[in-house]
Amino acid sequence: MxxxxxxxxxxxxxxSITFADVRFTTTDDESIYFExxxxxxxxxxxxxKSLGIRVLINGxxxxxxxxxxxxxxxxxxxxxxxxxxxxxSLFKREKVDFKAIDPTIASYMHTPKENPFIMxxxxxxxxxxxxxxxxxxxxxxxxxxxxASFYRQYKIYANTEGTFTDSLVYDVLPSMMVMASDGxxxxxxxWPGDMNARRGGFEKVRAFExxxxxxxxxxxxxxxxxxxxxxxxxxxLIIGASHLALQLHESVGHATEADRIFGMEISYxxxxxxxPTMLGxxxxxxxxxxIFSDSTLxxxxxxxxxxxxxVPARRADIVKNGILQDQQTSREIAQMxxxxxxxxxxxxxxxxxPLVRMSNFCLGAGKGSLDELxxxxxxxxxxxFTKTWSIDDNRYNFQFTTEIGWxxxxxxxxxxxxxxxxxxxxxxFWNSCDAICGEEEWDLHGTFHCGKGEPGQVxxxxxxxxxxxxxxxxxxxKA
Amino acid sequence: MQxxxxxxxxxxxxxxxxxxxxxxYSDWETDFLRFYRSQTNYNISKRATALNTTIYxxxxxxxxxxxxxxxxxxxxxxxxxxxxIDALPEDPDFVDIEKDTRKAEERIKANNIEQMSLEKxxxxxxxxxxxxxPYKFKIYGTFICNNEYTxxxxxxxxDKIMRFSxxxxxxxxxxxxxxxxxxxxFGSENALSFDIDSIIKSLIGKIKNxxxxxxxxxxxxxxxxxxxxxxxxxxxxYTWSCCSASSLDHKNTLLEGKLGEQIFPANFTLIDDxxxxxxxxxxxxxxxxxxxxxxxxxxxxxxxxxxxxxxANKLNMTENGAQGACLVMNTxxxxxxEMIKSTKKGLFISSLHYMNFINPKESSITGxxxxxxxxxxxxxxxxxxxxxxxTVKISDIINNITEIENKAHTFPQSDNYGQFSINSFxxxxxxxxxxxxxxxxxxx
Numbered sequence: 001m002x003x004x005x006x007x008x009x010x011x012x013x014x015x016s017i018t019f020a021d022v023r024f025t026t027t028d029d030e031s032i033y034f035e036x037x038x039x040x041x042x043x044x045x046x047x048x049k050s051l052g053i054r055v056l057i058n059g060x061x062x063x064x065x066x067x068x069x070x071x072x073x074x075x076x077x078x079x080x081x082x083x084x085x086x087x088x089s090l091f092k093r094e095k096v097d098f099k100a101i102d103p104t105i106a107s108y109m110h111t112p113k114e115n116p117f118i119m120x121x122x123x124x125x126x127x128x129x130x131x132x133x134x135x136x137x138x139x140x141x142x143x144x145x146x147x148a149s150f151y152r153q154y155k156i157y158a159n160t161e162g163t164f165t166d167s168l169v170y171d172v173l174p175s176m177m178v179m180a181s182d183g184x185x186x187x188x189x190x191w192p193g194d195m196n197a198r199r200g201g202f203e204k205v206r207a208f209e210x211x212x213x214x215x216x217x218x219x220x221x222x223x224x225x226x227x228x229x230x231x232x233x234x235x236x237l238i239i240g241a242s243h244l245a246l247q248l249h250e251s252v253g254h255a256t257e258a259d260r261i262f263g264m265e266i267s268y269x270x271x272x273x274x275x276p277t278m279l280g281x282x283x284x285x286x287x288x289x290x291i292f293s294d295s296t297l298x299x300x301x302x303x304x305x306x307x308x309x310x311v312p313a314r315r316a317d318i319v320k321n322g323i324l325q326d327q328q329t330s331r332e333i334a335q336m337x338x339x340x341x342x343x344x345x346x347x348x349x350x351x352x353x354p355l356v357r358m359s360n361f362c363l364g365a366g367k368g369s370l371d372e373l374x375x376x377x378x379x380x381x382x383x384x385f386t387k388t389w390s391i392d393d394n395r396y397n398f399q400f401t402t403e404i405g406w407x408x409x410x411x412x413x414x415x416x417x418x419x420x421x422x423x424x425x426x427x428x429f430w431n432s433c434d435a436i437c438g439e440e441e442w443d444l445h446g447t448f449h450c451g452k453g454e455p456g457q458v459x460x461x462x463x464x465x466x467x468x469x470x471x472x473x474x475x476x477x478k479a
Numbered sequence: 480m481q482x483x484x485x486x487x488x489x490x491x492x493x494x495x496x497x498x499x500x501x502x503x504y505s506d507w508e509t510d511f512l513r514f515y516r517s518q519t520n521y522n523i524s525k526r527a528t529a530l531n532t533t534i535y536x537x538x539x540x541x542x543x544x545x546x547x548x549x550x551x552x553x554x555x556x557x558x559x560x561x562x563x564i565d566a567l568p569e570d571p572d573f574v575d576i577e578k579d580t581r582k583a584e585e586r587i588k589a590n591n592i593e594q595m596s597l598e599k600x601x602x603x604x605x606x607x608x609x610x611x612x613p614y615k616f617k618i619y620g621t622f623i624c625n626n627e628y629t630x631x632x633x634x635x636x637x638d639k640i641m642r643f644s645x646x647x648x649x650x651x652x653x654x655x656x657x658x659x660x661x662x663x664x665f666g667s668e669n670a671l672s673f674d675i676d677s678i679i680k681s682l683i684g685k686i687k688n689x690x691x692x693x694x695x696x697x698x699x700x701x702x703x704x705x706x707x708x709x710x711x712x713x714x715x716x717y718t719w720s721c722c723s724a725s726s727l728d729h730k731n732t733l734l735e736g737k738l739g740e741q742i743f744p745a746n747f748t749l750i751d752d753x754x755x756x757x758x759x760x761x762x763x764x765x766x767x768x769x770x771x772x773x774x775x776x777x778x779x780x781x782x783x784x785x786x787x788x789x790x791a792n793k794l795n796m797t798e799n800g801a802q803g804a805c806l807v808m809n810t811x812x813x814x815x816x817e818m819i820k821s822t823k824k825g826l827f828i829s830s831l832h833y834m835n836f837i838n839p840k841e842s843s844i845t846g847x848x849x850x851x852x853x854x855x856x857x858x859x860x861x862x863x864x865x866x867x868x869x870t871v872k873i874s875d876i877i878n879n880i881t882e883i884e885n886k887a888h889t890f891p892q893s894d895n896y897g898q899f900s901i902n903s904f905x906x907x908x909x910x911x912x913x914x915x916x917x918x919x920x921x922x923x
Contacts, residue, residue: 038570043542050527050546064524067546077524084522087597091604092518122566129568142730181730186840263515266619266651268895270832270849271658273922351525390833392847392866397920399845399868401837419837423868423918454621455511455523456896477917479843479870 002156002166004069008078009158012055017082019056019098021159021309023350025049028117028152032125034132035145039125046117050351053077057085059095065351098331098341103162104312106305110298112170112201116150119202127205128174134214135178140222142186143179148172148205149448151460155350163310171301171460173197173448174205176214180221187224187418189217189403193242194386197446197460199301220404220416227418230381230405230476237422238373238469240384243402245445245463248363251426252284252291253463254452255395256318257344258327258337259356269452270393273426274324276337282324285430290364291319293328295343300462301446302359307343309354316342318361322431330356348457355453360444362464366436370467373435375411377469382406382413383420399423399477421477429470437466480504480630487550491557492634498561499535499634501576504528504548506628507898510592512600517608517617522597527898534560535576535634538569574792579800580636581769583762591624591644594670603675610679611652614686620650623893625901631767639767644668645759645901647891650678651850652686657693659863659923661685662830662850664708666891666903668759685829689851693863695919696854702825702881703914704818704855707888707906710876711806712831713844714749715892715904717873718803720839722775722783724790731840733874734781743779743877748809750774751785751801757889758805758903768800775801804902811883815908818882820858822910826867827853827860842873847920863923870917882910 005022012020030044051074052065062085064077116124128146135144151171158164177190191213198204239247259265260272274282285291295302295313306312309331316326327339333356334341346357374382388401405420406413446462488502506528513520530548534541534557541564545552600622608618629641648665663682665673705713726732734742753761753770764770766788774782783799791798819827834846847868854862884907893901 038572039539039568040570041540041542042567043544045544045546048544048546060519061521063521066525067527067529069547073526077526080524084524084597087601088512088519088522091514091601091608094516094518121563125567143728179729179731186731186838263619263653264513264520266515266653266660267513267621267649351527353521353523388835388837388845390835390845390847390868392868392920392922393832393849394866394920394922396922397847397866397868397918399870399917401845421837425921451896454513454895455509455525455899456894458896477845477870479837479841479845479872479875479915 005156005158006164008053008074009160011078013160017055017057017160019160021054021157023052023308023347024156025350026154027349030117030150031147032128033145033147034128036143037132037136039129050349051077052347052350052352053081054353055081055085056096057082058089059097060085060089060092061096062086062088063353067351096332098335100161101310104165104306104310105163106165108167108305110169112203114202115170116172116202117152131176131210131214134211135176135218138218138222140180140182141178141218142181144177146176148174151448157306157308157310159310161310163306165305167305169199170201171197171199171448172201172204174208174210176210178217178221180225182225185225187221189221190385191217193384195242195245195445195447195463197301197448199299199303199446223416224404224418227416230417230420232475234472235475236377236380236469236471237473238377238380238382238467240382240467241441241443241445241465243384243386243400244465244468246386246389247400248361248463248465249358249450250389250391251395251398251429252319253358253361255426256327257356258329258333262333262336265452268454270395273394273396278324280323280325283322283431284319284324284427285322286433287322288366288436289319289322289430289433291362292317292364293342293344293359293361295359297360297444300360300444301460302462304359307345308347309345311341311343311345314343328356328358346459348459352455352457355457357452357459358450358461360462360464363436363468365439365442365466367438370437370441373437373467373469374408374413377408377411380408381417381420382408387419396426398426420475423474423477429473432471432473433468434471435469437468441466484550485632487553488632495561497536499576501533502632503531504630505898508592508626510597510624512622514604514622515619517612532556534564536564538571538573539564539567540570540573541567572793573789576633576635577637577766577768577788578635579768582639583769588642588644588668589670590626591646591668591670592626595624595646606675607650607679610683611686614690615655616652616686617655618650619653621647623647627900633767637767639763641763643900646670646673647893647901648673650682652682654689657923659689659693660850661689664890666759666889666901685851688853688860689863691862693865693923694854695865695921696867696916698916698918700913700915702822702910702912704822704825704827704908704910706829707908708890709828709831710808710909711890711904711906712834713873713876714808715803715806716834716844717842718775718785718806720836721842722785724784724786724794724796727784728790728794733840737781740781741779742781743776744880745778746811746880746883747776747779747877749776750807751803751805752807753805755805755807755905757887757905758807759901761805764800764802768798770800770802773799773801807905808907809883810885810887810907812885813882815884815886818884818908818910819855819860822855822858825855826864827855843871844873845870865923866920867916868918868920869915871915876911876914879912879914880909881912884908
């Protein structure tokens with residue numbers, strides 16, 4: 001396959017084509033899903049191959065992708081990409097342009113401790129069947145599910161600048177949830193939350209200690225049926241890492257994808273309140289807030305050698321001591337903004353175009369443990385485990401509901417609350433951050449499900465976070 | 480699908496009577512033009528061939544998919560699956576796969592990737608961009624043509640072909656000055672009905688409204704007029720969440736035990752109508768069941784859940800194959816202009832963004848307005864309003880409909896993910912009282 005990719009690049013290395021790149025992926029996906037204790041489906045899409053060819057001609061991109069790797073199909077795909085660029089250039093006013101970069105030639109092969117694709121299938125099913133059965137043992141639990149997805153992708157990337165890399169990665173995404181009902185109302189609890197993807201193999205599934213947490217989520221879901229709601233209008237919130245990862249994702253991660261500044265995603269994903277003039281001076285958060293994109297972190301789902309336009313992995317400091325410093329960019333957009341490309345141009349499969357995407361997007365650690373932070377909080381709530389999320393077109397006005405909250409009084413947890421809902425304006429919220437827990441609480445939390453783009457793509461990525469406290473947040477929003 | 484491949488699928492079914500097979504062979508292609516700032520962003524072509532297979536042995540099942548399948552790769556995977564399936568636990572609730580062998584009348588459909596060539600797309604977009612330029616607006620959006628073929632073959636004798644070639648066009652006009660945005664869309668399988676002049680006329684009308692002052696409004700309850708795509712989006716969320724047989728099984732709908740009861744006012748009728756001439760038509764649902772006209776609410780009375788074969792068996796319900804992909808709401812007796820004129824103070828909402836349920840059982844939801852929110856004062860659209868957040872129960876919205884337009888409008892829907900499909904709904908404008916705006920975004 002490497003030869004095939006190299007041959008295509010050789011064919012595209014002609015003066016009429018300013019730049020071209022070729023990607024090839026083989027993807028394995030396996031999903032297991034139990035509902036109410038029973039296996040509903042076991043699904044696999046293995047050895048799924050695709051190829052994508054992107055060319056820049058007359059200042060306009062053209063792209064074509066295919067799953068058919070026959071010579072006839074590849075020739076057709078190449079011609080289609082060229083034709084798409086040529087036709088597109090007839091409706092193009094601002095020509096795409098970017099600086100050349102030095103080529104990278106490298107290979108990265110990740111080996112998980114327990115390869116989920118070769119482990120004993122019966123053992124794998126039995127592991128989840130056992131958990132699924134345990135979740136059905138309480139009559140107040142009217143619905144439960146257990147799911148797991150296993151992913152492996154081999155990728156070749158090559159471009160006309162001489163870059164040629166290949167890589168292999170493994171990711172897992174396990175989850176369980178219960179729903180308790182008293183006939184009138186339903187409350188759910190998940191474990192380990194919505195940012196539950198990890199780079200690695202089955203060892204990362206075991207690390208979540210599902211069995212140990214089944215009784216906990218059953219009890220919490222049932223307790224929520226009789227729990228009060230938040231009564232205050234405003235409150236101090238400590239946000240747990242699982243949910244804070246999503247808060248960071250929605251209100252900083254997407255907001256600092258620079259393709260949004262230029263309206264490339266207006267049609268679907270939206271814009272951003274961030275403007276180029278804010279770089280270097282806008283107080284995005286309090287001085288404690290340091291946010292970076294780092295595709296060199298091997299434990300994250302956003303790790304890569306080069307992004308999908310040949311930019312080597314790197315760290316970009318997006319917010320430093322609270323000030324907006326950088327953006328997540330493509331080569332084209334970096335040039336428009338006068339920045340160095342941040343290595344964030346990524347596609348989910350080879351037959352999809354690369355887009356500006358988060359890789360490992362992180363909130364830097366502060367100091368101290370979560371227990372210490374709770375002890376140092378006079379009144380407030382500790383909230384975690386996402387239930388609902390929503391943010392506006394400009395990534396400015398957000399509203400989140402978590403499954404559960406714990407009331408804090410004089411530094412102690414004194415009870416739970418149901419459906420804590422909070423609302424905020426992005427910079428006001430991040431400026432209200434007055435504490436971030438330390439390295440001991442910091443971890444990479446991942447997802448398989450970041451949707452963006454047209455045609456749409458769901459991307460694997462990670463967020464490094466530790467729990468943090470935000471002062472005087474609007475809570476108790478109700479329908 | 481080549482005849483030899485089909486014969487091999489039938490042979491596998493014949494030779495293995497202790498198993499049941501469900502084969503879905505698909506050949507899918509898209510020509511997808513993204514545009515922004517009145518110019519091309521990307522021209523994308525994509526083609527994918529896949530075979531999705533599910534094998535059943537008693538109450539055990541196993542699924543796999545193969546991209547670009549060959550007879551060799553199929554046989555290898557089937558052999559492997561017939562061994563692996565023995566080790567799987569049973570699903571005691573599974574009874575049988577789809578049994579509906581009825582066929583829809585085959586319809587000839589043009590390949591719209593050919594009908595709507597790239598040259599044509601570029602010429603339409605150039606005309607549209609030129610038309611909005613004098614108003615200091617630029618166009619952003621997508622112009623998509625798909626050509627899809629799916630052949631379904633099963634052990635229960637289903638042998639059905641589904642063909643689609645929908646066109647999806649969505650153009651946003653965005654102000655160079657303040658990013659105020661308005662929207663126009665087209666969705667159909669009939670390329671001849673694409674009328675760029677009428678799209679330009681409608682978009683320019685909206686641009687004229689969008690040139691007024693931008694203001695903010697306080698949170699609170701408002702009388703609102705919802706554009707067809709907005710009421711359609713609320714209703715589809717409600718239908719998929721509260722009216723599905725799976726929600727009944729999951730004890731997550733307040734409609735349990737309410738079939739035949741008056742749920743909403745008599746002015747509300749909702750039909751899942753896959754042959755409606757206004758919208759993209761479907762012959763079958765995803766399982767191959769004949770997709771037929773199914774009333775969901777009739778004069779406010781709850782008539783049907785969406786029932787697939789699995790939940791029909793599990794819950795002892797009658798399968799109807801409805802899937803909520805072709806929702807059509809009744810029209811009323813008001814002219815749209817009249818609805819605006821009769822509003823003393825209110826909001827006109829053009830489009831919605833990022834909705835998510837807070838509590839699906841109660842149908843409480845939050846989300847935002849986008850692409851043109853307007854203040855109505857003394858019967859006129861007077862000002863552009865910043866995008867707003869709403870936190871509402873969809874059941875309250877339907878209960879609070881006070882006026883319904885006498886005309887229906889079609890709008891397309893697609894999530895654009897994977898080998899995506901395109902469907903459409905037909906809805907009128909509606910006026911709704913006491914609509915809860917919970918905050919402003921302070922931006923447009």
